[in-house]
Amino acid sequence: MKASRAFAVTKRVLRDLKNDRRQLALIFIAPLLVISIFGVAFTGSVKDVRVVVVNGDTAVGNSSLSDKIISNFDTSVLNVAYANSESDAVGQVQNGSASAAIVFPSHFTQSVVARASGQTSVAPANTTITLLADKSNPNVSDPIIAAVNTAVAQTIQGLGRQAPVSVDSSNAVYGANAQFIDFFAPGIICIAVWQLTTLLTLISFVGERTSGTLFRLLASPLKESELVAGYAVAFGIIGIAQSAVLLSAAVILFHVTIVGDVLLAFGVIALLAIVSEGLGIMLSSFARREAQAIQFLPIVVLPAFLLSGVFWPIQAIPEWLRPVSYILPTTYAVEAVRSVILRGWGLDKIYPDVVALLIFASVFLALATLLLRRRE
Amino acid sequence: MKDDVCIRNLEKDFDGFKAVNNLSLRVKHGEIYGLLGPNGAGKTTAIRILCGLLRPSSGEAYVLGTKVPDPGVVQNIGYMPQELALYRNLTVHENLAFYGEVFGLSKQQIETREQALLKLVDLETSRNLLIDELSGGMQHRISLACTLLHQPQVLFLDEPTVGVDPDLRASFWRYFEELRDAGITMLITTHYMDEARHCDRIGFMRGGRLIAEGSARELLELTHTDSLEDAFLVYSRTEELQ
Known part of the structure; x- marks a missing residue:
C-alpha cells in the first residue's frame, strides 16, 4: 500500500466536503439539531401539574398534619386546587x-x-x-407520587421524628451531579457519527459507482485497499470534528459533565467512524442508485439507536435480544465514550471496548476492500 | 508494427448471457481502432476487460504485451468511461490534481501537464470552476483531460462523444488524431457510425461478436455501400442469415 495514494483519496474526500455546503450542513448542523432536541426534551422536568386535594382532616388550625403536608408540596411541580368531595376531585381527573x-x-x-x-x-x-392519579402517563403521575411522598417525609422529619431505617445516597462513586442528559449525550454523539458516516460513505460510494469515477480509479495504480484507507482517514477526521462540535454543544447548552480525557473519547469516536465507513462501502455494493442506498438507513440507524445502550442500559434489554446489542459496534463505542466522559476512565479500563471496535474496523475494512476487488 | 492491444477468443458470460462472444482483434501501435456497434453489442464489456475491471470468462487479452488484468500495466493505460467520471463538487484543477496524484505524478508535473491539457481542450480559463458549473460539453473535455494527464501509451475511450454536440465531436476527433500522430494507440467505442471514418481501422460488433473488420474504405467497398451505417446493416443481415 502506498500512503501517498491513500492520502490523495483523503484530500479528495475532504475537498469534496469543503466545496459542498449541503453535505457540510448535514454533517454538522443535523447532529447539533438532534442533540439540541434531545437535550431540551430530556432535561425538562414536569411542572405545574394540577392536583385536586380533598382534605377531610378534622383537626383544628396549625395542628393539622394534612395542612403541614400540603404546605410541604413542591409548588413548582404541583398546582394545588381543592374540592369538597372525593367524587368531585375524581371527576376533575376524569x-x-x-x-x-x-x-x-x-x-x-x-x-x-x-x-x-x-x-x-x-x-x-x-x-x-x-392518591388517585391518571396513570396513563407515567411521566406525569410518577413526579406527582414522588412529590407527595417527599412532602410526607419532610413533614414527619419536621415533627422531629426519624424513620428507623435511612439510606444515604448523597455521595457517588461516579457522576455525582449527573443528569439524564449526561448519560445519553455520549450515546447521541456516537449514534450521530455512526449514522452520518455510514450514510455519507454509502452515498459517496454509490456516487463513485454511478458517476464512473470508481471505474476510472480501479483502472489506475490506486489499489482498493488504498481507496478504503483514504476514505477511512478522511471519515476518521470528520468523525473527530463532528464529535468536537457535538460535545462542545452538549457542554455549552446543557452543561454536560466531562470528567475524563476528551482526546481519548475523540479517538474512540474516530474509530467508530472508521467502522461506519467500512459498513458504508460494503452496503454500497448492494445499491445501484442513491435512492436504494437511503433504504439501508433504517437498518443501520434503528438497531443502533435502540439497542446500543444510548437511552437505557443493555441490562434493561430482554435477554434474548441482547446478542443483537453485542454485535453492534455502537454498543462498545457508547460504553467506552460514556465511561471516559462520565467516569473518567482511561485506556487501561476501556480497552475491551476499544479492542472490540478494532476488530469490527479490521473485519469491515477487509470486507469493503474485498467487495471492491471483486471482478465479475 | 507491434500490436499494443491483442484479444484472442475472448468471452464474457454474465449469468448465462454472453456479452462478449469469441472476440479476437488486434490494435497496432499508433493506430485508432474504432469498435462500432449498437447498444448491448459488447463494446463496453470488451473495454472493461482490457482495463482490468472485469475478468474474462475465457480467452486472453493483452495490453502492451502484458496479459490483463495486471496491476503493472495500468500506469500506461488511459481509460475514459462512458460516464464522465468526474467529481462534481471539485474544481477542474482539483479533479486533475487528484487523478495526477493517483498516478504518482509530482506537483510540478501536474501543474505543467494541466496547463498543456487545458490549452488542448480550450478550457484554460475554467481551471478554478467546479465541475457542476461547467456545461456538458466542457465536462466531457475535462474528462478527456483527466484521461490524458498521466501520458498513457494506450487509450481506451468508451463512447467519448455520446451526448456531445457536433462541433465538440469534431474537436474531439481532432484531438484524437493529434494524439495518434504523437504515437498514442487508441481503442474507441462508438455507436455513431459516421464518426468511424476518423478511425484507421474499424471493427463492427453485434451480439458480442466481431462481424467485420477493416478500414472504412475497405468496408464500404466490400459491401458496395455509401455509408458505414449501411455497411454495418449489410454485415448485420448476413450474420443473421448465418
Whole structure:
C-alpha cells in the first residue's frame, strides 16, 4: 500500500466536503439539531401539574398534619386546587382538568398521632392518604407520587421524628451531579457519527459507482485497499470534528459533565467512524442508485439507536435480544465514550471496548476492500 | 508494427448471457481502432476487460504485451468511461490534481501537464470552476483531460462523444488524431457510425461478436455501400442469415 495514494483519496474526500455546503450542513448542523432536541426534551422536568386535594382532616388550625403536608408540596411541580368531595376531585381527573386527586381521610391528624403513640386500634384507612392519579402517563403521575411522598417525609422529619431505617445516597462513586442528559449525550454523539458516516460513505460510494469515477480509479495504480484507507482517514477526521462540535454543544447548552480525557473519547469516536465507513462501502455494493442506498438507513440507524445502550442500559434489554446489542459496534463505542466522559476512565479500563471496535474496523475494512476487488 | 492491444477468443458470460462472444482483434501501435456497434453489442464489456475491471470468462487479452488484468500495466493505460467520471463538487484543477496524484505524478508535473491539457481542450480559463458549473460539453473535455494527464501509451475511450454536440465531436476527433500522430494507440467505442471514418481501422460488433473488420474504405467497398451505417446493416443481415 502506498500512503501517498491513500492520502490523495483523503484530500479528495475532504475537498469534496469543503466545496459542498449541503453535505457540510448535514454533517454538522443535523447532529447539533438532534442533540439540541434531545437535550431540551430530556432535561425538562414536569411542572405545574394540577392536583385536586380533598382534605377531610378534622383537626383544628396549625395542628393539622394534612395542612403541614400540603404546605410541604413542591409548588413548582404541583398546582394545588381543592374540592369538597372525593367524587368531585375524581371527576376533575376524569374530565382531564386535573392529573390527580389527593384525599386526606377525616380524623387524619388524630389517627396518625394515636398510631404514633402506640395505639393499635386505629384503622389503617384513617392514616392513609389516597392518591388517585391518571396513570396513563407515567411521566406525569410518577413526579406527582414522588412529590407527595417527599412532602410526607419532610413533614414527619419536621415533627422531629426519624424513620428507623435511612439510606444515604448523597455521595457517588461516579457522576455525582449527573443528569439524564449526561448519560445519553455520549450515546447521541456516537449514534450521530455512526449514522452520518455510514450514510455519507454509502452515498459517496454509490456516487463513485454511478458517476464512473470508481471505474476510472480501479483502472489506475490506486489499489482498493488504498481507496478504503483514504476514505477511512478522511471519515476518521470528520468523525473527530463532528464529535468536537457535538460535545462542545452538549457542554455549552446543557452543561454536560466531562470528567475524563476528551482526546481519548475523540479517538474512540474516530474509530467508530472508521467502522461506519467500512459498513458504508460494503452496503454500497448492494445499491445501484442513491435512492436504494437511503433504504439501508433504517437498518443501520434503528438497531443502533435502540439497542446500543444510548437511552437505557443493555441490562434493561430482554435477554434474548441482547446478542443483537453485542454485535453492534455502537454498543462498545457508547460504553467506552460514556465511561471516559462520565467516569473518567482511561485506556487501561476501556480497552475491551476499544479492542472490540478494532476488530469490527479490521473485519469491515477487509470486507469493503474485498467487495471492491471483486471482478465479475 | 507491434500490436499494443491483442484479444484472442475472448468471452464474457454474465449469468448465462454472453456479452462478449469469441472476440479476437488486434490494435497496432499508433493506430485508432474504432469498435462500432449498437447498444448491448459488447463494446463496453470488451473495454472493461482490457482495463482490468472485469475478468474474462475465457480467452486472453493483452495490453502492451502484458496479459490483463495486471496491476503493472495500468500506469500506461488511459481509460475514459462512458460516464464522465468526474467529481462534481471539485474544481477542474482539483479533479486533475487528484487523478495526477493517483498516478504518482509530482506537483510540478501536474501543474505543467494541466496547463498543456487545458490549452488542448480550450478550457484554460475554467481551471478554478467546479465541475457542476461547467456545461456538458466542457465536462466531457475535462474528462478527456483527466484521461490524458498521466501520458498513457494506450487509450481506451468508451463512447467519448455520446451526448456531445457536433462541433465538440469534431474537436474531439481532432484531438484524437493529434494524439495518434504523437504515437498514442487508441481503442474507441462508438455507436455513431459516421464518426468511424476518423478511425484507421474499424471493427463492427453485434451480439458480442466481431462481424467485420477493416478500414472504412475497405468496408464500404466490400459491401458496395455509401455509408458505414449501411455497411454495418449489410454485415448485420448476413450474420443473421448465418
